Amino acid sequence: MKFNNVSYPPIFLLNTYRKKNLIIMLVAVSILSANFGRLEEEIISVQKAGADWIHLDIMDGHFVRNITFGPPVIEKLRPVTDLFFDTHLMISKPENLLDNFIKTEVDSITVHYESTSMLHEIINRIKDAGIKVGISLNPNTPVDVLKPYLDKLDLILIMTVEPGWGGQRLIPETLKKVSFLRNLRSDNPDNLKYLIQVDGGVNKSTISSVEKSGVDVIVAGSFIFKYNSYKQAIQILRNE
Numbered sequence: 557m558k559f560n561n562v563s564y565p566p567i568f569l570l571n572t573y574r575k576k577n578l579i580i581m582l583v584a585v586s587i588l589s590a591n592f593g594r595l596e597e598e599i600i601s602v603q604k605a606g607a608d609w610i611h612l613d614i615m616d617g618h619f620v621r622n623i624t625f626g627p628p629v630i631e632k633l634r635p636v637t638d639l640f641f642d643t644h645l646m647i648s649k650p651e652n653l654l655d656n657f658i659k660t661e662v663d664s665i666t667v668h669y670e671s672t673s674m675l676h677e678i679i680n681r682i683k684d685a686g687i688k689v690g691i692s693l694n695p696n697t698p699v700d701v702l703k704p705y706l707d708k709l710d711l712i713l714i715m716t717v718e719p720g721w722g723g724q725r726l727i728p729e730t731l732k733k734v735s736f737l738r739n740l741r742s743d744n745p746d747n748l749k750y751l752i753q754v755d756g757g758v759n760k761s762t763i764s765s766v767e768k769s770g771v772d773v774i775v776a777g778s779f780i781f782k783y784n785s786y787k788q789a790i791q792i793l794r795n796e
């Protein structure tokens with residue numbers, strides 16, 4: 557089921573739908589597996605196919621071995637669509653380039669817990685710029701590390717594969733973190749407002765266990781871009 561025209565749904569709305577057994581999961585399409593020579597057209601195509609968010613994977617060849625693109629490319633893509641731009645920074649010391657990303661007018665910026673020792677400062681800078689803020693955890697990083705930040709976060713990104721490449725297999729144990737965060741949020745509705753997102757290995761065969769974990773936003777790249785019809789691929793993930 558598509559979440560009509562609300563790019564960042566408030567938690568209470570998601571919970572209301574769940575109570576009616578209507579599962580709402582936003583689909584964030586990762587353009588990592590798109591044709592990088594035709595990014596503009598690819599974004600327009602996935603928008604037409606029903607994407608809720610565009611997920612931007614930023615890799616620096618240091619925090620992860622792969623390299624993708626940075627602020628100058630995002631700047632050119634920003635006018636192409638009004639979809640929510642969800643920025644996943646897989647870069648060391650994101651504090652150094654943060655202002656450049658903020659200037660591109662993305663809608664959310666997620667940094668890796670493992671990439672910096674300045675999380676408090678980074679969170680404040682992103683929030684002060686009026687941008688949604690997220691923290692991402694690698695598969696081996698326990699969820700307890702988030703404790704000092706939980707009430708400040710708009711988004712928690714649970715990596716279901718090691719960051720760096722598309723097309724990997726989902727690590728099932730990582731979904732326990734999703735359920736834990738979901739229960740924690742239900743138990744503290746006044747303080748915790750984060751959306752829970754998973755990233756990596758989401759496809760036709762893993763979607764049902766992903767859905768059961770209680771996630772709010774799924775990231776999918778290779779499954780969509782390898783499919784002949786992007787629309788059909790997104791419909792499969794939404795169980796339509």
Ligand code: DX5
Pocket residue numbers: 586588589611613644717718719720721722723724755756757758775776777778779
């Ligand atoms: C991996 C990236 C993911 C990736 C997911 O480091 O963060 O966003 O694109 O790709 P798939 O859907 O192919 O696993």
Ligand code: ZN
Pocket residue numbers: 586611612613644755775
């Ligand atoms: Zn990602």
